Amino acid sequence: MxxxxxxxxxxxxxxxxxxxxxxxxxxxxxxxxxxxxxxxxxxxxxxxxxxxxxxxxxxxxxxxxxxxxxxxxxxxxxxxxxxxxHDEGPLEVSCPRCAETVTLWPKAGESSAEWDSIEKVISAWYEQGTGTWPCRGCARPLGLNEWRWRPxxxxxxxxxxxxxxxxxxxxxxxxxxxxxxxxxxxxxxxx
Ligand SMILES: [Zn+2]
Incomplete structure:
Protein backbone atom coordinates (compact mmCIF):
# COMPACT_ATOMS: atom_id res chain seq x y z
CA MET A 1 0.00 0.00 0.00
CA HIS A 86 0.08 -3.29 11.98
CA ASP A 87 0.04 -5.66 14.92
CA GLU A 88 -0.99 -9.21 15.85
CA GLY A 89 -4.18 -8.46 17.72
CA PRO A 90 -7.83 -8.04 16.83
CA LEU A 91 -9.14 -5.06 14.89
CA GLU A 92 -12.31 -3.40 16.16
CA VAL A 93 -14.35 -0.33 15.41
CA SER A 94 -16.78 1.41 17.75
CA CYS A 95 -19.57 3.85 17.02
CA PRO A 96 -18.90 7.18 18.78
CA ARG A 97 -22.63 7.75 19.24
CA CYS A 98 -24.04 4.49 20.59
CA ALA A 99 -20.79 2.59 21.43
CA GLU A 100 -21.73 -0.36 19.20
CA THR A 101 -18.49 -2.32 18.72
CA VAL A 102 -17.75 -4.52 15.72
CA THR A 103 -14.85 -6.95 15.50
CA LEU A 104 -13.43 -6.75 11.98
CA TRP A 105 -10.55 -9.16 12.50
CA PRO A 106 -10.55 -11.65 15.41
CA LYS A 107 -6.78 -11.52 14.99
CA ALA A 108 -4.45 -9.94 12.47
CA GLY A 109 -5.44 -10.67 8.89
CA GLU A 110 -8.23 -13.09 9.91
CA SER A 111 -11.16 -11.92 7.86
CA SER A 112 -14.85 -11.75 8.75
CA ALA A 113 -18.11 -10.87 7.02
CA GLU A 114 -17.91 -7.49 8.75
CA TRP A 115 -14.44 -6.92 7.32
CA ASP A 116 -15.59 -7.90 3.83
CA SER A 117 -18.37 -5.33 4.18
CA ILE A 118 -16.23 -2.42 5.46
CA GLU A 119 -13.42 -3.28 3.05
CA LYS A 120 -15.72 -2.38 0.15
CA VAL A 121 -16.25 1.04 1.74
CA ILE A 122 -12.47 1.44 2.25
CA SER A 123 -11.87 0.60 -1.43
CA ALA A 124 -14.55 3.07 -2.52
CA TRP A 125 -13.05 5.74 -0.27
CA TYR A 126 -9.60 5.06 -1.71
CA GLU A 127 -10.96 5.52 -5.23
CA GLN A 128 -13.36 8.44 -4.69
CA GLY A 129 -12.63 9.95 -1.27
CA THR A 130 -16.13 9.31 0.08
CA GLY A 131 -18.00 6.47 1.71
CA THR A 132 -19.92 5.57 4.83
CA TRP A 133 -20.51 2.37 6.75
CA PRO A 134 -23.77 2.28 8.69
CA CYS A 135 -23.86 1.53 12.40
CA ARG A 136 -26.23 -1.33 13.12
CA GLY A 137 -26.67 -0.08 16.69
CA CYS A 138 -28.08 3.37 15.90
CA ALA A 139 -28.57 3.01 12.12
CA ARG A 140 -26.51 6.11 11.35
CA PRO A 141 -24.21 6.17 8.34
CA LEU A 142 -20.71 6.90 9.67
CA GLY A 143 -17.66 7.99 7.70
CA LEU A 144 -14.59 5.79 8.10
CA ASN A 145 -12.88 8.37 10.32
CA GLU A 146 -15.98 8.72 12.48
CA TRP A 147 -15.66 5.10 13.55
CA ARG A 148 -13.16 4.72 16.43
CA TRP A 149 -10.59 2.16 15.34
CA ARG A 150 -8.64 -0.06 17.77
CA PRO A 151 -5.79 -0.14 16.97
ZN1 LIG B 1 -24.14 3.70 16.54
Whole structure:
Protein backbone atom coordinates (compact mmCIF):
# COMPACT_ATOMS: atom_id res chain seq x y z
CA MET A 1 0.00 0.00 0.00
CA UNK A 2 2.81 2.42 0.82
CA UNK A 3 6.54 2.18 0.67
CA UNK A 4 8.36 1.77 3.91
CA UNK A 5 11.80 1.58 5.38
CA UNK A 6 12.18 -2.17 5.28
CA UNK A 7 11.13 -5.41 6.93
CA UNK A 8 11.34 -5.28 10.71
CA UNK A 9 10.96 -1.51 11.03
CA UNK A 10 8.68 0.15 13.56
CA UNK A 11 6.45 3.08 12.73
CA UNK A 12 4.50 5.67 14.70
CA UNK A 13 2.32 7.73 12.39
CA UNK A 14 0.38 10.93 13.09
CA UNK A 15 -2.49 11.15 10.62
CA UNK A 16 -4.52 14.31 10.07
CA UNK A 17 -8.02 12.92 9.47
CA UNK A 18 -9.59 16.30 8.70
CA UNK A 19 -7.24 17.97 6.19
CA UNK A 20 -8.49 18.12 2.60
CA UNK A 21 -6.36 17.10 -0.37
CA UNK A 22 -5.87 20.81 -1.09
CA UNK A 23 -4.79 21.68 2.47
CA UNK A 24 -2.39 18.76 2.91
CA UNK A 25 0.75 20.06 1.09
CA UNK A 26 0.71 23.42 2.90
CA UNK A 27 0.10 21.80 6.28
CA UNK A 28 2.90 19.30 5.62
CA UNK A 29 5.26 22.20 4.89
CA UNK A 30 4.16 24.11 8.00
CA UNK A 31 4.71 21.15 10.31
CA UNK A 32 8.00 20.20 8.64
CA UNK A 33 9.28 23.75 9.22
CA UNK A 34 8.41 23.36 12.91
CA UNK A 35 10.03 19.89 13.19
CA UNK A 36 13.21 21.31 11.59
CA UNK A 37 13.21 24.46 13.75
CA UNK A 38 12.87 22.32 16.89
CA UNK A 39 15.60 19.90 15.79
CA UNK A 40 13.21 16.95 15.89
CA UNK A 41 14.38 16.12 12.37
CA UNK A 42 17.14 17.48 10.13
CA UNK A 43 17.46 17.88 6.37
CA UNK A 44 18.83 15.05 4.28
CA UNK A 45 17.25 11.82 3.12
CA UNK A 46 16.87 9.30 5.93
CA UNK A 47 18.69 6.04 5.49
CA UNK A 48 16.66 3.29 3.89
CA UNK A 49 13.55 5.40 3.26
CA UNK A 50 11.97 5.82 -0.13
CA UNK A 51 9.46 8.65 0.18
CA UNK A 52 10.09 12.23 1.23
CA UNK A 53 12.06 11.63 4.39
CA UNK A 54 14.22 13.34 7.00
CA UNK A 55 16.65 11.86 9.52
CA UNK A 56 15.84 12.14 13.21
CA UNK A 57 17.45 15.26 14.73
CA UNK A 58 19.21 16.08 18.00
CA UNK A 59 15.99 17.05 19.80
CA UNK A 60 13.99 13.94 18.95
CA UNK A 61 13.39 13.55 22.70
CA UNK A 62 10.72 16.19 22.32
CA UNK A 63 8.75 13.74 20.15
CA UNK A 64 9.62 10.41 21.77
CA UNK A 65 11.11 9.88 25.23
CA UNK A 66 14.04 7.63 24.31
CA UNK A 67 16.80 7.56 21.74
CA UNK A 68 15.71 6.63 18.21
CA UNK A 69 16.88 3.31 16.91
CA UNK A 70 18.88 2.62 13.75
CA UNK A 71 17.47 4.22 10.61
CA UNK A 72 15.12 6.51 12.52
CA UNK A 73 13.45 9.04 10.29
CA UNK A 74 10.36 11.02 9.45
CA UNK A 75 8.49 10.18 6.26
CA UNK A 76 5.91 12.64 4.93
CA UNK A 77 2.91 11.39 3.01
CA UNK A 78 0.52 13.68 1.19
CA UNK A 79 -2.21 12.33 -1.04
CA UNK A 80 -5.13 10.01 -0.33
CA UNK A 81 -3.89 7.13 1.82
CA UNK A 82 -5.12 4.41 4.11
CA UNK A 83 -2.90 4.66 7.19
CA UNK A 84 -3.21 1.41 9.11
CA UNK A 85 -1.76 -0.02 12.27
CA HIS A 86 0.08 -3.29 11.98
CA ASP A 87 0.04 -5.66 14.92
CA GLU A 88 -0.99 -9.21 15.85
CA GLY A 89 -4.18 -8.46 17.72
CA PRO A 90 -7.83 -8.04 16.83
CA LEU A 91 -9.14 -5.06 14.89
CA GLU A 92 -12.31 -3.40 16.16
CA VAL A 93 -14.35 -0.33 15.41
CA SER A 94 -16.78 1.41 17.75
CA CYS A 95 -19.57 3.85 17.02
CA PRO A 96 -18.90 7.18 18.78
CA ARG A 97 -22.63 7.75 19.24
CA CYS A 98 -24.04 4.49 20.59
CA ALA A 99 -20.79 2.59 21.43
CA GLU A 100 -21.73 -0.36 19.20
CA THR A 101 -18.49 -2.32 18.72
CA VAL A 102 -17.75 -4.52 15.72
CA THR A 103 -14.85 -6.95 15.50
CA LEU A 104 -13.43 -6.75 11.98
CA TRP A 105 -10.55 -9.16 12.50
CA PRO A 106 -10.55 -11.65 15.41
CA LYS A 107 -6.78 -11.52 14.99
CA ALA A 108 -4.45 -9.94 12.47
CA GLY A 109 -5.44 -10.67 8.89
CA GLU A 110 -8.23 -13.09 9.91
CA SER A 111 -11.16 -11.92 7.86
CA SER A 112 -14.85 -11.75 8.75
CA ALA A 113 -18.11 -10.87 7.02
CA GLU A 114 -17.91 -7.49 8.75
CA TRP A 115 -14.44 -6.92 7.32
CA ASP A 116 -15.59 -7.90 3.83
CA SER A 117 -18.37 -5.33 4.18
CA ILE A 118 -16.23 -2.42 5.46
CA GLU A 119 -13.42 -3.28 3.05
CA LYS A 120 -15.72 -2.38 0.15
CA VAL A 121 -16.25 1.04 1.74
CA ILE A 122 -12.47 1.44 2.25
CA SER A 123 -11.87 0.60 -1.43
CA ALA A 124 -14.55 3.07 -2.52
CA TRP A 125 -13.05 5.74 -0.27
CA TYR A 126 -9.60 5.06 -1.71
CA GLU A 127 -10.96 5.52 -5.23
CA GLN A 128 -13.36 8.44 -4.69
CA GLY A 129 -12.63 9.95 -1.27
CA THR A 130 -16.13 9.31 0.08
CA GLY A 131 -18.00 6.47 1.71
CA THR A 132 -19.92 5.57 4.83
CA TRP A 133 -20.51 2.37 6.75
CA PRO A 134 -23.77 2.28 8.69
CA CYS A 135 -23.86 1.53 12.40
CA ARG A 136 -26.23 -1.33 13.12
CA GLY A 137 -26.67 -0.08 16.69
CA CYS A 138 -28.08 3.37 15.90
CA ALA A 139 -28.57 3.01 12.12
CA ARG A 140 -26.51 6.11 11.35
CA PRO A 141 -24.21 6.17 8.34
CA LEU A 142 -20.71 6.90 9.67
CA GLY A 143 -17.66 7.99 7.70
CA LEU A 144 -14.59 5.79 8.10
CA ASN A 145 -12.88 8.37 10.32
CA GLU A 146 -15.98 8.72 12.48
CA TRP A 147 -15.66 5.10 13.55
CA ARG A 148 -13.16 4.72 16.43
CA TRP A 149 -10.59 2.16 15.34
CA ARG A 150 -8.64 -0.06 17.77
CA PRO A 151 -5.79 -0.14 16.97
CA UNK A 152 -5.86 3.20 15.17
CA UNK A 153 -6.48 3.49 11.47
CA UNK A 154 -6.78 6.79 9.60
CA UNK A 155 -8.10 7.72 6.19
CA UNK A 156 -6.75 10.96 4.87
CA UNK A 157 -4.39 13.10 2.87
CA UNK A 158 -1.62 13.87 5.33
CA UNK A 159 0.54 11.60 7.47
CA UNK A 160 3.76 12.01 9.42
CA UNK A 161 5.36 8.59 9.88
CA UNK A 162 8.18 8.41 12.42
CA UNK A 163 10.18 5.27 11.67
CA UNK A 164 12.12 3.40 14.32
CA UNK A 165 11.37 5.67 17.24
CA UNK A 166 9.85 4.66 20.59
CA UNK A 167 6.14 5.47 21.09
CA UNK A 168 5.48 9.18 20.62
CA UNK A 169 4.83 11.42 23.61
CA UNK A 170 1.17 12.26 24.09
CA UNK A 171 1.97 15.95 24.50
CA UNK A 172 3.91 15.92 21.23
CA UNK A 173 0.96 14.38 19.37
CA UNK A 174 -1.35 16.95 20.98
CA UNK A 175 0.98 19.78 19.90
CA UNK A 176 1.00 18.50 16.30
CA UNK A 177 -2.81 18.31 16.37
CA UNK A 178 -3.01 21.86 17.72
CA UNK A 179 -0.66 23.17 15.03
CA UNK A 180 -2.65 21.40 12.32
CA UNK A 181 -5.93 22.62 13.80
CA UNK A 182 -7.31 19.14 13.18
CA UNK A 183 -8.06 15.84 14.88
CA UNK A 184 -5.30 13.27 14.49
CA UNK A 185 -5.08 9.51 14.98
CA UNK A 186 -1.89 7.50 15.48
CA UNK A 187 -1.54 4.17 13.69
CA UNK A 188 1.56 2.28 14.73
CA UNK A 189 3.20 -1.07 14.41
CA UNK A 190 6.02 -3.05 12.87
CA UNK A 191 6.46 -4.03 9.26
ZN1 LIG B 1 -24.14 3.70 16.54
Missing amino acids: RQHAGVGDYFETIVDVEASAEQAPELAERLLDWFLAEGIVVRGAADGHFGESYPIGPNSGRAAPEEPWAHGGLELTTGRSVFHS AWGFGYLGFAFWNVPPLREEFVAEVSRRLGHRVVCPSGKL
